[in-house]
Amino acid sequence: xxxxxxxxxxxxxxxxxxxxxxxxxxxxxxxxxxxxxxxxxxxxxxxxxxxxxxxxxxxxxxxxxx
Amino acid sequence: xxxxxxxxxxxxxxxxxxxxxxxxxxxxxxxxxxxxxxxxxxxxxxxxxxxxxxxxxxxxxxxxxxxxxxxxxxxxxxxxxxxxxxxxxxxxxxxxxxxxxxxxxxxxxxxxxxxxxxxxxxxxxxxxxxxxxxxxxxxxxxxxxxxxxxxxxxxxxxxxxxxxxxxxxxxxxxxxxxxxxxxxxxxxxxxxxxxxxxxxxxxxxxxxxxxxxxxxxxxxxxxxxxxxxxxxxxxxxxxxxxxxxxxxxxxxxxxxxxxxxxxxxxxxxxxxxxxxxxxxxxxxxxxxxxxxxxxxxxxxxxxxxxxxxxxxxxxxxxxxxxxxxxxxxxxxxxxxxxxxxxxxxxxxxxxxxxxxxxxxxxxxxxxxxxxxxxxxxxxxxxxxxxxxxxxxxxxxxxxxxxxxxxxxxxxxxxxxxxxxxxxxxxxxxxxxxxxxxxxxxxxxxxxxxxxxxxxxxxxxxxxxx
Numbered sequence: 001x002x003x004x005x006x007x008x009x010x011x012x013x014x015x016x017x018x019x020x021x022x023x024x025x026x027x028x029x030x031x032x033x034x035x036x037x038x039x040x041x042x043x044x045x046x047x048x049x050x051x052x053x054x055x056x057x058x059x060x061x062x063x064x065x066x
Numbered sequence: 067x068x069x070x071x072x073x074x075x076x077x078x079x080x081x082x083x084x085x086x087x088x089x090x091x092x093x094x095x096x097x098x099x100x101x102x103x104x105x106x107x108x109x110x111x112x113x114x115x116x117x118x119x120x121x122x123x124x125x126x127x128x129x130x131x132x133x134x135x136x137x138x139x140x141x142x143x144x145x146x147x148x149x150x151x152x153x154x155x156x157x158x159x160x161x162x163x164x165x166x167x168x169x170x171x172x173x174x175x176x177x178x179x180x181x182x183x184x185x186x187x188x189x190x191x192x193x194x195x196x197x198x199x200x201x202x203x204x205x206x207x208x209x210x211x212x213x214x215x216x217x218x219x220x221x222x223x224x225x226x227x228x229x230x231x232x233x234x235x236x237x238x239x240x241x242x243x244x245x246x247x248x249x250x251x252x253x254x255x256x257x258x259x260x261x262x263x264x265x266x267x268x269x270x271x272x273x274x275x276x277x278x279x280x281x282x283x284x285x286x287x288x289x290x291x292x293x294x295x296x297x298x299x300x301x302x303x304x305x306x307x308x309x310x311x312x313x314x315x316x317x318x319x320x321x322x323x324x325x326x327x328x329x330x331x332x333x334x335x336x337x338x339x340x341x342x343x344x345x346x347x348x349x350x351x352x353x354x355x356x357x358x359x360x361x362x363x364x365x366x367x368x369x370x371x372x373x374x375x376x377x378x379x380x381x382x383x384x385x386x387x388x389x390x391x392x393x394x395x396x397x398x399x400x401x402x403x404x405x406x407x408x409x410x411x412x413x414x415x416x417x418x419x420x421x422x423x424x425x426x427x428x429x430x431x432x433x434x435x436x437x438x439x440x441x442x443x444x445x446x447x448x449x450x451x452x453x454x455x456x457x458x459x460x461x462x463x464x465x466x467x468x469x470x471x472x473x474x475x476x477x478x479x480x481x482x483x484x485x486x487x488x489x490x491x492x493x494x495x496x497x498x499x500x501x502x503x504x505x506x507x508x509x510x511x512x513x514x515x516x517x518x519x520x521x522x523x524x525x526x527x528x529x530x531x
Contacts, residue, residue: 013078034515036530038156041500052144052496059354
């Protein structure tokens with residue numbers, strides 16, 4: 001009986017000195033992901049490839065590679 | 067048994083008397099600022115990072131400037147030869163959240179100075195320098211925050227456009243919501259005016275009264291207060307006239323020294339920033355300049371900017387299309403000339419606008435003959451910018467001013483914000499067979515996700531929901 005009372009006193013003491021403000025912690029994140037997902041890139045069309053090719057050729061001509 | 071009871075009672079008593087402030091931060095071994103010198107230490111850590119070329123968000127360094135240039139149309143990302151530079155804005159949007167944090171850290175330090183420096187210290191010579199610098203830095207941080215994280219200013223709508231959270235005092239528990247854009251502009255103007263009142267002239271503090279004036283002109287310009295921008299820019303340009311020839315070349319290409327009419331610049335000392343600088347210079351060699359941009363230099367090697375930007379000084383080879391211009395964050399007074407030209411043009415003062423345009427061109431082009439309004443080239447329908455800052459179709463005059471600005475401020479981190487200010491045009495670049503589109507919403511960076519979770523009611527920019 002005495003042991004039970006002793007344990008109860010210790011438990012009561014521990015609970016009474018517990019943290020009074022549990023909101024001190026920052027709210028938990030729903031997700032660990034902190035970056036934004038951007039629109040997916042699409043494959044170039046043939047017309048767009050031709051535009052890039054023309055620009056590359058103009059560049060190579062300008063620097064004397066062709 | 068009695069001893070046991072005594073121990074238990076003592077233990078319970080110790081629990082009840084435990085220290086409430088146990089977890090409070092205590093300044094063991096550190097000084098709580100009291101004197102002006104101690105407050106100045108809060109600012110000097112940022113000033114040192116700027117001088118060493120390690121500060122990216124506020125004034126910019128080679129790393130941040132080359133990033134901004136890499137995803138604009140000044141360089142051709144589609145022809146890249148394997149550099150680690152960004153090929154479109156989307157690949158860097160998430161990294162802007164670091165700039166958000168860095169800028170607010172500087173704001174925090176400035177708030178600590180402004181709020182806590184006592185009147186007596188603030189009246190001393192050093193106190194005025196510290197207080198003036200704190201106001202200037204805070205104003206400049208907010209200027210950068212609205213340019214990155216708020217949409218471009220729209221006159222008449224700015225009171226309903228979202229700005230950024232305005233934090234003007236230090237409080238760890240406060241959770242500030244976004245102010246409107248007009249309030250942000252007014253706050254920046256107020257801070258820069260207070261900085262000017264403190265009249266800092268010591269260049270060791272970097273952000274002198276004249277630097278604050280330059281940022282005030284920039285803020286009025288961004289906020290479409292053309293008359294106010296004209297007044298400030300005109301005074302600064304008269305005090306620091308434009309230079310030309312070898313003096314101009316030395317000013318632009320000097321790696322460390324502030325020369326000519328540069329009011330402030332980053333990377334004044336060799337040190338921690340050297341590796342990053344060398345690495346970015348090398349990366350830029352792998353990214354050709356865009357043909358569209360090169361073609362703007364109709365005077366070619368007679369335009370000094372063409373020579374310092376693209377011409378190899380050792381071989382005089384002008385055909386390699388690689389960047390040669392020194393890259394660092396700086397504020398110089400040629401920008402005031404461009405602000406004057408465009409502000410006058412926006413107000414309909416065409417002759418005055420043309421005068422400033424011709425003035426700048428005469429300092430850059432050999433044997434320059436001033437142009438008249440009729441001689442200005444017609445609006446190029448193939449160029450990215452098709453509307454001005456007020457959303458009106460471009461005129462020949464404003465197009466010419468924007469073209470001069472693009473040439474003058476190439477490799478100074480200006481083009482991205484000019485595209486943002488003038489219509490946020492959509493364009494694409496290619497990498498590894500895929501098409502990456504810079505969309506309108508990407509001109510406004512996202513607020514950090516952490517802040518959105520912690521601060522209830524904080525709204526994200528459109529496009530990132």
